Amino acid sequence: MNIIVFVKQVIDPEAPPSTFKIDSASNKAEMRGAPPVLDPYGQYAVEASLKIKEAKGARVTIISLGSGLMRDVVKKPLAMGADELILLEDEAFTNGDSWSTAEALAAAVRKTGQFDIILCGRESSDTNAGQTGAIVAGILGLPCVILARKIEVSGSKAVIEKVTSSGFDVVEVPLPAVITVSNEVGEPRYPTIKGIMAAKKVQPIVWKPADIGLDTSKTGAAGKRLKIQKLFQPVNEGKCEFAAGETPEEQAANLALKLREAKAL
Amino acid sequence: MTDYKGIAVFCEIKDGKLLPIAAEGLGAGRKLADSLGQDLSAIVIGSGVAGIAPSAITFGASKVYSIDAPVFKDYNADAYVKALEKAATQIMPAVIIMGQTDTGRDLAPRLAFKLGTAATMDCVDLSIDPVSKRLLQTKPVYGGNAQAIFITDTDPQIVTIRTKAMTAPAPDNLRKGEVIDVSVDVEETDIRTKVVNRVVEEVAGIKLEDAQVVVVGGRGIGGADGFKQLEELAKLLKGAVGASRPPCDNGWIPDTVQIGLTGKIIAPELYIAIAISGSSQHMSGCSGSKTIVAINKDKEANIFRHARFGVVGDWKKVLPAFTARVKE
Numbered sequence A: 001m002n003i004i005v006f007v008k009q010v011i012d013p014e015a016p017p018s019t020f021k022i023d024s025a026s027n028k029a030e031m032r033g034a035p036p037v038l039d040p041y042g043q044y045a046v047e048a049s050l051k052i053k054e055a056k057g058a059r060v061t062i063i064s065l066g067s068g069l070m071r072d073v074v075k076k077p078l079a080m081g082a083d084e085l086i087l088l089e090d091e092a093f094t095n096g097d098s099w100s101t102a103e104a105l106a107a108a109v110r111k112t113g114q115f116d117i118i119l120c121g122r123e124s125s126d127t128n129a130g131q132t133g134a135i136v137a138g139i140l141g142l143p144c145v146i147l148a149r150k151i152e153v154s155g156s157k158a159v160i161e162k163v164t165s166s167g168f169d170v171v172e173v174p175l176p177a178v179i180t181v182s183n184e185v186g187e188p189r190y191p192t193i194k195g196i197m198a199a200k201k202v203q204p205i206v207w208k209p210a211d212i213g214l215d216t217s218k219t220g221a222a223g224k225r226l227k228i229q230k231l232f233q234p235v236n237e238g239k240c241e242f243a244a245g246e247t248p249e250e251q252a253a254n255l256a257l258k259l260r261e262a263k264a265l
Numbered sequence B: 001m002t003d004y005k006g007i008a009v010f011c012e013i014k015d016g017k018l019l020p021i022a023a024e025g026l027g028a029g030r031k032l033a034d035s036l037g038q039d040l041s042a043i044v045i046g047s048g049v050a051g052i053a054p055s056a057i058t059f060g061a062s063k064v065y066s067i068d069a070p071v072f073k074d075y076n077a078d079a080y081v082k083a084l085e086k087a088a089t090q091i092m093p094a095v096i097i098m099g100q101t102d103t104g105r106d107l108a109p110r111l112a113f114k115l116g117t118a119a120t121m122d123c124v125d126l127s128i129d130p131v132s133k134r135l136l137q138t139k140p141v142y143g144g145n146a147q148a149i150f151i152t153d154t155d156p157q158i159v160t161i162r163t164k165a166m167t168a169p170a171p172d173n174l175r176k177g178e179v180i181d182v183s184v185d186v187e188e189t190d191i192r193t194k195v196v197n198r199v200v201e202e203v204a205g206i207k208l209e210d211a212q213v214v215v216v217g218g219r220g221i222g223g224a225d226g227f228k229q230l231e232e233l234a235k236l237l238k239g240a241v242g243a244s245r246p247p248c249d250n251g252w253i254p255d256t257v258q259i260g261l262t263g264k265i266i267a268p269e270l271y272i273a274i275a276i277s278g279s280s281q282h283m284s285g286c287s288g289s290k291t292i293v294a295i296n297k298d299k300e301a302n303i304f305r306h307a308r309f310g311v312v313g314d315w316k317k318v319l320p321a322f323t324a325r326v327k328e
């Protein structure tokens, strides 16, 4: 079985909100002082692929699109246990919307030839879009199931537990299919020392638009349907009143008093 | 692009009623339709929904497109996309609005792809650009650290809206409108994904979404036992218990009570956040609360930038004392 997993390099979403800064000229953001990381939901997707690999045996290929991809970051899935890394690294691929990003990812998938399952994160931590999977599925003409918390392959189909707001649905889908993965699938495993050493030696395959037969007018900024007009930080001028006290009991009494005065209790 | 006119709202139905988010969508849609001087339509999909369709009129729609057949009884992505595609082709709306619900999250990107256009998910504000007459779509990005305003170049401009971000109008039972039946054939071969079972894991007691008081625990609670103390306070205040993501991931409490960007979005009167750092992703789910109270041992914790009242201290000491005071 061949599994393809999409992962993306992002600014660290877990860095303290106070380090978040916007460059309004480029409409881009950074976490000042924090190095980039692999998108958390992409890591859950890698974890899901490795669970299938353990259960059924599979070859796991990672595809990541971007520019300035730090090798330490994008090699993490290899260190976790994935087999191959393909980078779509070119300025022409970048600054796209979900669709123009999906065009390039789908073209790369086609070029790899063999695939049974394509996994991606439920939403990336920067766009919070949650659309790439569905659009890749659309382009490739494949069925798509979102928000998987468990994936079981049986013959030519997958049985998926899909997270819902009140529990989960059990969904059956024929393969090949695109599946997006949620955190309920389980914490991504830590890379082993052996895995990290092995990953260091792997040379990623790098593809440019021409390598995947992609017309550059379809990808990246050139292929966008959705334009960003403005990126801004909402103002939050909340003032916290602290309940004082020498002891926790005094603090608690003070808090109850303040809440009663504010008619919140 | 000028062929596309008006606003259409996909109104979800549950338990024989429109979901509150459908009314919120119609409220938002009405404002957009008025500022464009165009029509507001609703789309309903289901089985035996003839009695429900007219309620969209009371919330402001002038036309309701009703797709009513047994195959639409329960949500199925393939069937519903086909239905919406047909409705959209018939209505040719400039804008399609739906809720950022289990269904909307699944449908919007698929529909956008089918129609050759783009969707913007989880919008918190919608308005019409006075010059270009295009839809300005404000959506949180970077986990809520920022918001972006997007413009779609293609039509229809599809958006999902965040729960409680927009106001539902009061229903007006005297409002007149027209219900139009749309028939959609769904073939066996259209259905590629099949739902074979639906499992509901709802917790007992007051539902999180309906609770006026919510007591919420984070990673600092440390285990399932700690949540019992939160439950005691919640019960006392006739509220519900919620959590940030780590307690759910660790199995201390069911996943369905997760609050935040990828969990539930709520706006109670009182939100008591205990041992929660206040990440932007968590705050996305509760920033609309009337009063936020935080108990955290770290006085620099981000949660205090959102809280109205706070206690710096160990929750294990502060919470029992606070609960005792509330009992008085």
Ligand SMILES: Cc1cc2nc3c(=O)[nH]c(=O)nc-3n(C[C@H](O)[C@H](O)[C@H](O)COP(=O)(O)OP(=O)(O)OC[C@H]3O[C@@H](n4cnc5c(N)ncnc54)[C@H](O)[C@@H]3O)c2cc1C
Residues within 6 Å of the ligand: A013, A014, A040, A041, A123, A124, A125, B143, B217, B218, B219, B220, B221, B243, B244, B245, B246, B247, B258, B259, B260, B261, B262, B263, B264, B274, B275, B276, B277, B278, B279, B281, B282, B285, B295, B296, B297, B298, B301, B313, B314, B315, B316
């Ligand atoms: C795309 C994306 C989506 C996400 N969606 C969500 C979401 O929907 N909901 C969500 O919650 N998270 C979400 N997250 C995760 C989020 O980024 C944070 O990791 C998470 O919210 C942190 O939870 P926390 O505050 O409980 O834990 P922490 O950040 O670890 O904070 C624990 C806090 O407890 C305090 N504490 C510890 N012990 C005590 C004590 N004894 N007394 C008092 N205080 C104590 C500490 O000072 C600290 O502030 C998402 C992340 C990503 C990338």
Ligand SMILES: Nc1ncnc2c1ncn2[C@@H]1O[C@H](COP(=O)(O)O)[C@@H](O)[C@H]1O
Residues within 6 Å of the ligand: A006, A007, A008, A009, A039, A041, A042, A045, A063, A064, A065, A066, A098, A101, A119, A120, A121, A122, A123, A124, A125, A127, A128, A129, A130, A131, A132, A133
């Ligand atoms: N540039 C990219 N490179 C690789 N995978 C991506 C990229 N952008 C999005 N994805 C995948 O699509 C998922 C959802 O992204 P999004 O639709 O942007 O929320 C991510 O978790 C990734 O798995």
